Amino acid sequence: MFAIGPIGFTAPLLLWALVVLPLLWLLLRAVPPAPIRRRFPGVALLLGLEDEDSQTDRTPWWLLLLRMLAIAAIVIGFAGPVLNPEQRRDGSGPLVIVLDGGWADARDWPGRMARIEGLLTDAAAADRPVAVVSLTALPAAGELPMLAAAAWGPRLAGLEPTAWPPVSGAAVDWVESLGNGFETYWLSDGLAHEGRDEILAAFEAKGPVTVFESPRRPLGLRPARFEDGQVRLTVLRPDETAAQTATVLAYGRDPSGTERVLARAEASFEPQATEAEVALILPAELRNRVTRFEIQAARGAGAVTLTDDGLRRREVALIAGREDREGLELLSPLHYLQRALEPTADLVEGTLPDILLANPDAIIFADVADLPVAEKDDLLAWVEEGGMLLRFAGPQLAASDVSRREEDPLMPVRLREGGRSVGGAMSWGEPKALRPFPESSPFYGLALPADVTVTAQVMAQPDPELAERVIAALADGTPLVTRKRVGQGSVVLFHVTANAEWSSLPLSGLFVQMLERLAISTRPATPEARELEGTVWTPERVLDGFGGVQDAGTLPGVEGADLGAALAGDIPIGPDMRPGLYAGEDRLIALNVLGPEAVLEPVAWPARIPVEGLAVSRETALKGFVLSAALIALALDILASLWLGGRLLAPRARRSSTVAVALIAACFAAAPDNAAAQSDEAAEIFALEATTDVVLAHVITGDTRLDDVAHAGLRGLSDTLFRRTSIEPAEPIAVNLETDELAFFPFLYWPVSPNQPLPSDEAYAKLNRYLRTGGMILFDTRDADIGGFGAATPEGRKLQELAAPLDIPPLEPIPMDHVLTRTFYLLQDFPGRWASRDVWVEAAPPDAEVVEGMPFRNLNDGVTPVVIGGNDWAAAWAVERNGAAMFPVGRGYAGEQQREIAYRFGVNLIMHVLTGNYKSDQVHVPALLDRLGQ
Numbered sequence: 001m002f003a004i005g006p007i008g009f010t011a012p013l014l015l016w017a018l019v020v021l022p023l024l025w026l027l028l029r030a031v032p033p034a035p036i037r038r039r040f041p042g043v044a045l046l047l048g049l050e051d052e053d054s055q056t057d058r059t060p061w062w063l064l065l066l067r068m069l070a071i072a073a074i075v076i077g078f079a080g081p082v083l084n085p086e087q088r089r090d091g092s093g094p095l096v097i098v099l100d101g102g103w104a105d106a107r108d109w110p111g112r113m114a115r116i117e118g119l120l121t122d123a124a125a126a127d128r129p130v131a132v133v134s135l136t137a138l139p140a141a142g143e144l145p146m147l148a149a150a151a152w153g154p155r156l157a158g159l160e161p162t163a164w165p166p167v168s169g170a171a172v173d174w175v176e177s178l179g180n181g182f183e184t185y186w187l188s189d190g191l192a193h194e195g196r197d198e199i200l201a202a203f204e205a206k207g208p209v210t211v212f213e214s215p216r217r218p219l220g221l222r223p224a225r226f227e228d229g230q231v232r233l234t235v236l237r238p239d240e241t242a243a244q245t246a247t248v249l250a251y252g253r254d255p256s257g258t259e260r261v262l263a264r265a266e267a268s269f270e271p272q273a274t275e276a277e278v279a280l281i282l283p284a285e286l287r288n289r290v291t292r293f294e295i296q297a298a299r300g301a302g303a304v305t306l307t308d309d310g311l312r313r314r315e316v317a318l319i320a321g322r323e324d325r326e327g328l329e330l331l332s333p334l335h336y337l338q339r340a341l342e343p344t345a346d347l348v349e350g351t352l353p354d355i356l357l358a359n360p361d362a363i364i365f366a367d368v369a370d371l372p373v374a375e376k377d378d379l380l381a382w383v384e385e386g387g388m389l390l391r392f393a394g395p396q397l398a399a400s401d402v403s404r405r406e407e408d409p410l411m412p413v414r415l416r417e418g419g420r421s422v423g424g425a426m427s428w429g430e431p432k433a434l435r436p437f438p439e440s441s442p443f444y445g446l447a448l449p450a451d452v453t454v455t456a457q458v459m460a461q462p463d464p465e466l467a468e469r470v471i472a473a474l475a476d477g478t479p480l481v482t483r484k485r486v487g488q489g490s491v492v493l494f495h496v497t498a499n500a501e502w503s504s505l506p507l508s509g510l511f512v513q514m515l516e517r518l519a520i521s522t523r524p525a526t527p528e529a530r531e532l533e534g535t536v537w538t539p540e541r542v543l544d545g546f547g548g549v550q551d552a553g554t555l556p557g558v559e560g561a562d563l564g565a566a567l568a569g570d571i572p573i574g575p576d577m578r579p580g581l582y583a584g585e586d587r588l589i590a591l592n593v594l595g596p597e598a599v600l601e602p603v604a605w606p607a608r609i610p611v612e613g614l615a616v617s618r619e620t621a622l623k624g625f626v627l628s629a630a631l632i633a634l635a636l637d638i639l640a641s642l643w644l645g646g647r648l649l650a651p652r653a654r655r656s657s658t659v660a661v662a663l664i665a666a667c668f669a670a671a672p673d674n675a676a677a678q679s680d681e682a683a684e685i686f687a688l689e690a691t692t693d694v695v696l697a698h699v700i701t702g703d704t705r706l707d708d709v710a711h712a713g714l715r716g717l718s719d720t721l722f723r724r725t726s727i728e729p730a731e732p733i734a735v736n737l738e739t740d741e742l743a744f745f746p747f748l749y750w751p752v753s754p755n756q757p758l759p760s761d762e763a764y765a766k767l768n769r770y771l772r773t774g775g776m777i778l779f780d781t782r783d784a785d786i787g788g789f790g791a792a793t794p795e796g797r798k799l800q801e802l803a804a805p806l807d808i809p810p811l812e813p814i815p816m817d818h819v820l821t822r823t824f825y826l827l828q829d830f831p832g833r834w835a836s837r838d839v840w841v842e843a844a845p846p847d848a849e850v851v852e853g854m855p856f857r858n859l860n861d862g863v864t865p866v867v868i869g870g871n872d873w874a875a876a877w878a879v880e881r882n883g884a885a886m887f888p889v890g891r892g893y894a895g896e897q898q899r900e901i902a903y904r905f906g907v908n909l910i911m912h913v914l915t916g917n918y919k920s921d922q923v924h925v926p927a928l929l930d931r932l933g934q
Contacts, residue, residue: 070633101134104189135166161545168195333366336506367394384487412484532560542580690744713874754794832871
């Protein structure tokens with residue numbers, strides 16, 4: 001194929017016809033347009049005379065140029081012009097197409113598949129056998145799946161990137177095991193993986209290598225860390241290029257269990273920087289809901305980091321059985337616990353009933369003996385549902401009768417009378433040290449400081465179950481820490497005090513580590529391999545190559561030592577150690593693609609290796625366009641010739657000129673209308689967004705601030721509907737009355753501002769059609785704080801002006817028995833940010849009278865088309881992206897109660913729109929009267 005720049009020709013030999021254009025120029029220049037014929041009697045006198053000097057008029061240059069262009073267009077059109085012609089690759093012999101196949105390929109995966117399809121097309125034309133191989137899923141040694149190029153088409157759909165990069169050692173061994181004599185096309189991800197040079201050398205030993213690489217580099221995300229009250233993340237890029245921004249999203253589940261974006265932040269790369277840090281300040285409750293962070297629009301497992309217990313701050317309740325002695329802080333039963341837990345947990349103090357209502361992750365008793373029966377039953381129920389009760393001994397517990405004759409449900413073992421201390425009846429010769437923790441203990445692997453000794457403790461009563469409940473003991477075998485499972489939770493007893501009275505354990509770092517192993521605190525740092533030795537971890541959720549989180553299914557568990565080594569980067573992640581969430585006995589650990597010290601480096605290919613892009617140019621045949629242009633030029637030539645000859649307006653030439661004009665019009669009509677096509681596409685996308693789910697909409701007023709508040713208000717109302725009802729609205733949509741279709745939306749919120757323009761007649765026609773076909777508009781003048789509803793305010797006057805052309809039925813203040821008062825909630829007030837009862841709806845029909853014995857009128861089969869008020873409902877509903885209220889409502893508890901009623905009014909309103917006056921059926925009266933207490 002012959003090509004000139006981006007244009008190629010399928011029949012280039014026809015272009016030789018352009019050589020005759022100069023001859024055509026001379027010929028056409030010598031043949032002027034024929035003159036118009038007029039009969040004049042005096043010409044008879046000139047018959048027979050001859051002019052010795054005859055001269056022919058010349059054709060104008062612009063007409064010549066037009067004719068030459070028309071002829072050139074015809075020649076070029078039949079030569080088959082093609083825009084962006086595909087360059088066919090010559091070659092022979094076997095071809096191996098290699099993909100890196102890791103997470104960094106995911107961002108351009110469709111482009112890589114398109115490039116492979118193009119390479120397979122060229123290989124099929126050259127009758128070359130082809131093998132397509134991913135370096136992350138290699139065949140067995142010595143095997144190379146050579147097939148006909150056409151056979152690979154259906155197989156490409158099964159190719160997917162993995163969440164791990166290629167393993168260099170395995171790739172080199174596989175390439176070296178193959179025979180010689182094949183060409184390699186390598187689709188690289190652009191990153192300098194370890195062992196890349198060795199793999200390249202192995203491929204070059206088999207034949208020539210060509211690399212295809214995208215100019216877009218992948219982005220990566222290091223694991224989140226909690227520092228100084230902030231969640232910090234580091235975004236990585238491989239190139240030190242210009243300034244760049246990346247949006248980091250925090251995903252988690254809302255109270256209804258639906259995954260949503262809980263927070264977002266912008267990470268900004270400085271020029272020549274490969275790292276950008278972003279900090280998120282999240283409340284503890286919101287932070288505990290976060291399940292992963294990811295970079296927006298950066299597909300790939302490396303752009304996702306999962307969260308585990310290392311980020312989550314637990315809520316721990318502390319209850320002491322006695323007050324501080326004489327105000328001495330170091331003698332406080334809770335002093336050392338507070339010092340150990342404050343950096344990594346949120347501490348809760350108060351009475352036990354209040355603490356149970358807060359539902360903390362763990363409750364710690366420091367020398368608490370017995371409890372009232374009601375509190376004990378509530379605490380036992382809390383433990384059975386998965387709570388952890390951690391108890392420390394002390395003088396009060398030692399002197400009580402708790403768990404003596406029979407085992408207390410809230411104690412792991414029975415206790416012997418009295419205690420054990422130096423100088424007592426059961427005196428030791430010297431304080432006792434700790435015994436190394438057994439493999440069955442959650443403390444297994446922790447180092448024992450030599451200075452940790454015990455001088456006093458409460459003793460466990462020996463019984464058959466004692467041995468399996470001991471998770472820590474003294475050097476002489478005496479139980480020090482015991483544990484018992486209770487339902488889904490557990491009860492743990494330290495047989496020593498929480499302060500330093502009976503042991504030096506609270507003074508050591510081992511005390512904090514033991515609390516962490518019990519999942520009382522969180523572990524801010526990555527666990528070491530030795531800490532995980534002897535344990536087995538089960539994968540619960542794993543990442544795929546695109547960054548999606550999937551259920552682990554039946555994947556086998558992994559050894560704790562191997563998991564620790566993968567976290568430390570000592571062994572690579574791969575099919576046997578997939579990135580994801582791993583569950584232990586009391587803890588979750590996240591293994592992410594990139595570690596805390598990871599960096600992204602661009603690959604530098606040797607100069608001898610040809611490197612091409614991934615972009616595949618799509619051919620566009622231009623033959624039709626060029627021939628159409630030639631026809632138009634010829635039609636213009638006809639008109640110009642008629643005009644020069646004086647025949648354009650002559651009666652006999654009208655038919656010819658009409659035909660020429662019609663021909664030109666047909667040519668222009670045949671040209672594609674790109675603007676209309678784009679408009680139709682935009683309308684189709686808008687229709688899909690509006691109809692795929694239930695969508696609330698607001699009218700664009702032209703006031704950016706007002707429109708943003710309206711959008712945030714409908715977002716807050718949509719979230720409330722999602723949580724409380726069976727309606728699951730999508731993100732609200734802003735509606736332009738002039739251009740958008742209204743029939744897609746059951747409800748429109750229209751905030752009124754004094755300066756908004758009046759809609760056009762066409763827009764009013766759409767609005768009236770919308771109201772007549774079941775739509776509802778909520779007009780909100782937002783002026784109830786200064787004038788209530790009416791025309792006394794600028795907003796009220798503007799409302800009258802806006803509503804004048806609308807087909808609005810008679811209105812009345814909302815009556816006490818209107819269906820809006822009971823569609824979902826029972827309401828009598830309809831406040832927003834402001835509280836006013838001036839809310840207007842369609843007036844009830846005259847025959848809707850109250851029937852004796854019936855508390856409500858029969859208003860069925862009718863939905864009010866408009867609701868008018870000034871309570872600024874959108875401001876009351878409006879929420880930020882993180883779920884926080886955007887505007888205050890009232891003061892204190894009364895204000896939050898008003899906001900709650902505003903949400904309930906919004907729920908009733910939408911339920912009324914979607915269900916009609918269903919709740920006005922008299923069949924509901926008994927249930928409503930029962931709820932009203934009548």
